[in-house]
Amino acid sequence: MAEETVRELRASFAAGRTRSAEWRAEQLKGLIRMIDEKEAEISAALHEDLAKPHMESYLHEISLTKSSCKFALNGLKNWMKPEKIPASITTFPSSAKIVPEPLGVVLIISAWNYPFILSIDPVIGAIAAGNAVVLKPSEIAPATSSLLANLLPEYVDNSCIKVVEGGVPETTALLEQRWDKIFYTGNGTVARIVMAAAAKHLTPVALELGGKSPVVVDSNVDLHVAVKRIVVGKWGCNNGQACIAPDYIITTKSFAPELVASLKRVLVRFYGEDPLQSADLSRIVNSKQFTRLQDLIEEKRVADKIVYGGEADEEQLKIAPTLLLDVPQDSAIMTGEIFGPLLPIVTVEKIEESFDLINAKPKPLAAYLFTKNKKLQEKFVANVPAGGMLVNDTVLHLTNPYMPFGGVGDSGMGCYHGKFGFDCFSHKKGVLIRGFGGEANARYPPYTTEKQKILRGLINGSFIALILALLGFPREKH
Amino acid sequence: MGTTKAADGAGALLDLGETVRELREAYEGGRTRSVAWRQAQLRGLLRLLQEKEAEAFQALRTDLGKHHAEAYRDEVGLLIKSTNGALRQLGKWMTPEKVWVPLIAFPATAQVVPEPLGVVLVFSCWNVPLGLSLEPLIGAIAAGNAVALKPSELSPCTSRFLADNIGRYMDSSAVKVVQGGPEVGEQLMEHRWDKVLFTGSPRIARAVMAAASRHLTPVALELGGKCPCIFDAMGSARVLQISVNRIIAGKWSSCAGQACIAIDYVLVEERFAPILIKVLKSTLKRFFQETDHMARIVNKRHFERLSNLLEDRSVAPSVLHGGSMDAKNLYIEPTILLNPPLDSAIMTEEIFGPLLPIITVKKIEDSIAFVKAMPKPLAIYAFTRDAALRRRIVDETSSGSVTFNDAVVQYAIDGLPFGGVGQSGFGQYHGKYSFEMFSHKKAVMKRGYLVELTLRYPPWDESKVTLMRYLYRFNYFAFVLSFLGLRR
Numbered sequence: 001m002a003e004e005t006v007r008e009l010r011a012s013f014a015a016g017r018t019r020s021a022e023w024r025a026e027q028l029k030g031l032i033r034m035i036d037e038k039e040a041e042i043s044a045a046l047h048e049d050l051a052k053p054h055m056e057s058y059l060h061e062i063s064l065t066k067s068s069c070k071f072a073l074n075g076l077k078n079w080m081k082p083e084k085i086p087a088s089i090t091t092f093p094s095s096a097k098i099v100p101e102p103l104g105v106v107l108i109i110s111a112w113n114y115p116f117i118l119s120i121d122p123v124i125g126a127i128a129a130g131n132a133v134v135l136k137p138s139e140i141a142p143a144t145s146s147l148l149a150n151l152l153p154e155y156v157d158n159s160c161i162k163v164v165e166g167g168v169p170e171t172t173a174l175l176e177q178r179w180d181k182i183f184y185t186g187n188g189t190v191a192r193i194v195m196a197a198a199a200k201h202l203t204p205v206a207l208e209l210g211g212k213s214p215v216v217v218d219s220n221v222d223l224h225v226a227v228k229r230i231v232v233g234k235w236g237c238n239n240g241q242a243c244i245a246p247d248y249i250i251t252t253k254s255f256a257p258e259l260v261a262s263l264k265r266v267l268v269r270f271y272g273e274d275p276l277q278s279a280d281l282s283r284i285v286n287s288k289q290f291t292r293l294q295d296l297i298e299e300k301r302v303a304d305k306i307v308y309g310g311e312a313d314e315e316q317l318k319i320a321p322t323l324l325l326d327v328p329q330d331s332a333i334m335t336g337e338i339f340g341p342l343l344p345i346v347t348v349e350k351i352e353e354s355f356d357l358i359n360a361k362p363k364p365l366a367a368y369l370f371t372k373n374k375k376l377q378e379k380f381v382a383n384v385p386a387g388g389m390l391v392n393d394t395v396l397h398l399t400n401p402y403m404p405f406g407g408v409g410d411s412g413m414g415c416y417h418g419k420f421g422f423d424c425f426s427h428k429k430g431v432l433i434r435g436f437g438g439e440a441n442a443r444y445p446p447y448t449t450e451k452q453k454i455l456r457g458l459i460n461g462s463f464i465a466l467i468l469a470l471l472g473f474p475r476e477k478h
Numbered sequence: 479m480g481t482t483k484a485a486d487g488a489g490a491l492l493d494l495g496e497t498v499r500e501l502r503e504a505y506e507g508g509r510t511r512s513v514a515w516r517q518a519q520l521r522g523l524l525r526l527l528q529e530k531e532a533e534a535f536q537a538l539r540t541d542l543g544k545h546h547a548e549a550y551r552d553e554v555g556l557l558i559k560s561t562n563g564a565l566r567q568l569g570k571w572m573t574p575e576k577v578w579v580p581l582i583a584f585p586a587t588a589q590v591v592p593e594p595l596g597v598v599l600v601f602s603c604w605n606v607p608l609g610l611s612l613e614p615l616i617g618a619i620a621a622g623n624a625v626a627l628k629p630s631e632l633s634p635c636t637s638r639f640l641a642d643n644i645g646r647y648m649d650s651s652a653v654k655v656v657q658g659g660p661e662v663g664e665q666l667m668e669h670r671w672d673k674v675l676f677t678g679s680p681r682i683a684r685a686v687m688a689a690a691s692r693h694l695t696p697v698a699l700e701l702g703g704k705c706p707c708i709f710d711a712m713g714s715a716r717v718l719q720i721s722v723n724r725i726i727a728g729k730w731s732s733c734a735g736q737a738c739i740a741i742d743y744v745l746v747e748e749r750f751a752p753i754l755i756k757v758l759k760s761t762l763k764r765f766f767q768e769t770d771h772m773a774r775i776v777n778k779r780h781f782e783r784l785s786n787l788l789e790d791r792s793v794a795p796s797v798l799h800g801g802s803m804d805a806k807n808l809y810i811e812p813t814i815l816l817n818p819p820l821d822s823a824i825m826t827e828e829i830f831g832p833l834l835p836i837i838t839v840k841k842i843e844d845s846i847a848f849v850k851a852m853p854k855p856l857a858i859y860a861f862t863r864d865a866a867l868r869r870r871i872v873d874e875t876s877s878g879s880v881t882f883n884d885a886v887v888q889y890a891i892d893g894l895p896f897g898g899v900g901q902s903g904f905g906q907y908h909g910k911y912s913f914e915m916f917s918h919k920k921a922v923m924k925r926g927y928l929v930e931l932t933l934r935y936p937p938w939d940e941s942k943v944t945l946m947r948y949l950y951r952f953n954y955f956a957f958v959l960s961f962l963g964l965r966r
Contacts, residue, residue, distance in 0.1 A: 055938035059946055085893035096894055101876055188694060195691035199684050204904035222927040232935050270936040280936035381922055385593055388921035402577040403588055403921035413696040430879035430894035431872055436717050443727055445771035447547030459555040
């Protein structure tokens with residue numbers, strides 16, 4: 001079945017259906033219409049899969065996807081234009097340009113935590129670039145998966161854009177096919193499988209993974225505002241189940257008590273005294289993840305570090321926002337990505353020590369710093385590698401379509417959003433057009449000393465050498 | 479991780495694990511980050527190329543029989559140009575790029591900051607052994623990485639030349655040459671790198687990428703393919719001659735056709751084949767009066783591979799010119815074939831040698847379908863003055879690059895990204911693309927505390943959603959009205 005799907009898409013692509021700007025614009029407009037007309041259904045599916053609050057669905061998935069679509073629609077003509085390259089003396093006379101072309105037939109594998117946007121956002125880039133697409137939504141968010149499978153054929157060209165649902169067997173079958181690019185959002189374990197499968201066909205991949213996104217909190221801040229932003233970035237993003245949600249906090253020993261007190265206050269403000277009852281918190285996606293998270297805080301050296309929260313409701317799959325203070329660095333909660341509503345706070349003597357702590361771990365997808373101290377900000381940017389960084393806020397950077405969004409090291413490879421999405425699914429083809437005017441005999445054998453002199457000059461961009469070459473030096477002796 | 483041994487230039491044994499560890503320490507220590515360090519390395523490289531030019535030429539002649547004019551034109555000269563270019567542009571490449579921020583985030587600044595990936599590995603290839611080692615090195619260093627370079631053991635003199643000299647002219651704690659064969663390559667890939675660039679064959683590329691996947695190491699693969707040359711009617715004799723000169727340069731003057739961007743085969747209309755062949759023959763005679771002016775075949779294995787291509791029973795009758803082979807000196811005469819069977823090895827595999835099949839078509843436009851039916855090559859060449867044909871070739875075919883009315887020279891243009899697509903690979907370099915290949919573009923956004931949009935925060939209700947709708951549409955006016963309660 002996977003083979004047939006790919007064959008059909010290859011035929012559509014070879015026939016040139018996806019190439020015109022009109023076709024691409026049609027698809028993008030179709031997606032916008034889909035979002036406009038089916039907003040309620042999308043929100044309902046997200047609620048079914050994740051108990052995602054309506055506001056979050058709107059803010060983080062629906063409206064972002066729509067503006068992404070519009071951004072691509074507006075940028076399309078410009079992105080498709082060839083880029084002229086300055087002429088070179090070495091190949092005078094010549095003109096050169098870079099022409100973007102679609103890679104062909106691409107596979108997009110989405111994730112369960114933002115199942116709508118993480119499916120459609122990459123598709124937007126792939127379509128804008130003129131590719132045929134297979135989208136494989138996550139089976140762990142089944143309501144959204146089947147919604148996409150039902151809706152997309154109604155709004156976009158089904159001969160070129162297809163949804164394939166399923167779990168491991170279906171994904172494996174897809175990965176055995178030859179694609180022109182594979183775009184995967186998810187975890188490092190499966191990413192390795194995806195890349196190994198891609199290696200067989202020499203298929204380039206983009207991997208959007210995660211990591212432990214640290215938040216460094218300095219004492220020189222507007223604490224109340226900072227804490228609100230941290231809280232909404234953590235628990236306001238699918239209850240911590242987001243690749244760029246703050247994973248853990250690092251602050252100084254002296255500042256920690258104030259920070260913890262402020263966090264508690266804000267948490268009560270946002271989610272009430274009994275957060276398990278709050279409608280503004282997503283639930284944990286399934287019991288497997290629920291158990292994983294419970295295990296994290298039940299670990300012996302960790303359980304006694306809980307300073308707030310810890311409540312859970314297994315039936316509803318809800319875990320309350322939980323703060324922990326000074327858990328051991330080698331505990332499970334501090335080694336793997338948490339991806340849940342647990343927030344460890346780690347303390348250091350001086351705030352600069354936080355950088356070494358962060359750099360001792362794999363490179364994260366996002367790193368956050370709260371401080372008014374400009375020097376500290378500069379040090380942070382210069383010395384902490386991460387996919388992306390935000391100072392004095394969390395998460396927002398992914399909403400800026402002018403910034404590339406992607407990881408580095410263990411947090412992934414490749415980037416997208418805005419034009420970067422278009423580039424992700426394009427090949428930038430160099431096109432050089434030479435004339436017959438300037439013929440440099442110096443290029444050709446037999447290689448004489450005079451020829452070599454001129455050749456050297458030409459390669460180094462020497463104008464004089466060019467003139468000599470154009471004048472036919474050295475004169476051929478026949 | 480077991481220790482593994484590899485031979486270095488001095489013949490002493492090197493511990494690979496130790497090598498990698500040293501590179502990692504050098505990088506983590508921060509020495510490769512400063513502009514000063516990067517410039518010093520590039521200047522060191524420049525001095526190396528200038529002071530050791532004679533030795534470099536000697537190494538290339540020994541490894542490949544490359545004439546030093548070709549060696550300068552295709553390797554040393556280009557490298558000097560690239561290094562100078564990198565020195566000139568380094569500051570610009572390293573400068574963060576300011577980026578627009580939507581008003582909703584006011585006050586805020588956004589920029590994209592390039593940072594080095596860390597410790598990178600470059601696998602070079604034997605046919606342009608200096609260029610394919612040092613061009614990536616320029617980019618990796620300019621980007622601030624520590625680098626391990628593994629030259630090909632099939633060009634041992636150049637490999638030794640690099641091992642002997644890189645450490646002398648550059649910072650040997652952060653730039654290392656590892657010599658050896660496939661086993662060394664395998665052992666290197668057991669370690670974790672922050673990026674691997676591989677130039678070579680698809681078969682080994684698959685193994686490299688599979689090994690890289692274990693550590694989630696990003697890779698760039700520079701492979702090859704059968705680069706076609708579409709030859710359209712040429713009009714004047716002068717233009718015909720120039721075109722033939724360039725075809726010859728793009729085939730036999732490029733390491734005797736052993737180049738990933740060398741012309742592999744030619745497509746020409748039936749009726750023009752005779753004149754093309756006639757001019758090819760006469761020009762070949764003029765250009766290659768001495769065997770000295772064409773490189774030899776790199777080794778016995780490739781020599782045998784190429785002679786098998788020719789001796790194939792179905793292919794031998796199509797040899798029109800040349801065909802003589804000197805096994806002792808590993809020399810094969812420039813050879814032209816006319817219409818060998820399309821299913822023969824010479825037409826299904828990348829030739830990588832001085833054999834040029836000419837395939838005739840009824841109409842030159844048929845070439846497009848012919849080329850499309852093959853895997854995407856690293857380069858497509860077309861000699862034509864027909865603008866419509868040019869447009870069709872660019873629009874309907876796919877390849878690393880397309881060059882009209884010449885061959886191979888696209889390699890020398892810094893502003894054009896160099897790399898393949900499909901079976902010819904992925905990832906691009908040269909010029910600023912080399913810098914980008916070994917960098918991570920980190921998105922950095924900074925906000926202030928001045929303006930707080932409280933509607934971001936829970937508890938959420940419908941009025942907050944409505945406000946966000948206006949904001950997200952950048953409908954600031956409606957937003958302000960609504961915020962002030964002046965609009966339902």
